Amino acid sequence: MAFTRATGKHRGPSRLTRRRAGIAGVATIATTGVIGTLASPALAADADAPSFEDTGLTQIVAADSLAATIDAQAAAQEREAAEAVERAKAEARAKAEAKRKAEARAKEIREAKERAAREAERKRLNSFQLPVAGSYVTTSYQAGGALWSSGSHSGVDFRAASGSRVVSVGSGTVVEAGWGGAYGNNIVIRMNDGTYTQYGHLSSISVSVGESVTPGQRIGLSGSTGNSTGPHLHFEARTTAEYGSDINPVAYLRARGVNV
Template identity: 40%
Template sequence: MSQRVTSRFSRTSLIRTRATVLAAGLGASVVMGAGVAVAVDTTAASGIAGAVGAQAAAQAEAAKAQAAQVKKAADAKKAADAKKAADAKKAADAKKAAQAKKAAQAAKAVKAKKTVQAAAKKKVSWVDPVKSYKISASFAQNGGMWASKHSGQDYAVPTGTPVLATHGGTVVKAGGNGAGDGPAYGNAVVIKHGNKTYSQYAHLSSVDVQVGQIVRTGQKIALSGNTGNSSGPHLHFEIRTTPNYGSAVDPVKFLRAQGVRV
């Protein structure tokens, strides 16, 4: 009786022990499996995270490179614009300098022209005693009309032609009887010009000035005529070194030396 019970008990205990060991083994297997699964999931997550990180890094590097290219292009455009502006300024400055030089040269040319004109005007401050004429009897010409050689230059003009002062000066003789030089001159005028130079106008039909009057170059002083010892209407013109007869010099040569075309 006791042996049977013991044997039964032992068998039961053995079964329970085996069941416990089996359960423990099963539990260990389940736990181990779960661990393996967790390990697999962690590795996969790490791989995904690494791939994402690499992609983000690549994108960041690409963005950085693109930004660098954009900056480089912007810097190049800025430099090109600056060069273009500098070139434009240089061209504008060069144009301005050229214009200033041209203006200075033009001003210089105008000044030079005015100087020449002033010099010419100063030199040609003498004029013909009449504006339109024909040359007739000349200085020192021989002829029966004069007691000696001809003392002046005759300008053939109609009676009433305006007679002009060949140069500015002061009237020292005016009137009939050759203004004191004799009846052969008819009505006459003598003007003092300075530097021992005098001009005489004779055979006048009328006299428009009086002794002491100051006249200017080209001013009308009389009208031509045919008075005195004259064979026809004309103006007798002399250049003298004194106001009186006998001091005459070649009037045409004198006038030409002053720039007058006779």
């Protein structure tokens, strides 16, 4: 059977036609390829360029900004910590200084009190007072009469009911304590200033020889022992421990600040 090629719009292109089309296509490709090659970057930039957000640059900038913020915060925290340490040190120094000043002030006050106490004690030890508190002289010094073997009174008599408290008039050391003949129970004290005092007619004695006494210290109780007409205290001031070295007891006490 013989075949014939169909004609019309449905007829396929001939071999020559296809070849021409191929040559034209190559030429077209060659031409447009160059142009396309030259134009493609611009076209790509215009048509296919990704947006700013799609490049990852935003994330980098954000990361850098966050890192900078963290660094700044860390630096601020370090400064705050350093300042807190310095404040704590300053407070500690201030407390230590306040404590030192308080201790120094307390020491000054304590030393001042101690000095005042020592001075008060020194004054007390150097002070004199009446041998019987609140008493007064009933028989004066060198009063005459047959009652005294020498013909006159070698001391003074202080009013003192039996059992009244008799004290040392000042600071000194006991050199005699016991029976003294006409003086009855008596005590002789060598005072710190080198003078002597005597206390006679005592009902009892509270000190012994060699004992140190201070102003106002009880040494015995008044009575009427020895050559006595009744309870009283016979008091003498002397330049030595021996009888006959007597001096005016009232003048002696007044010279030492005692109101007699």
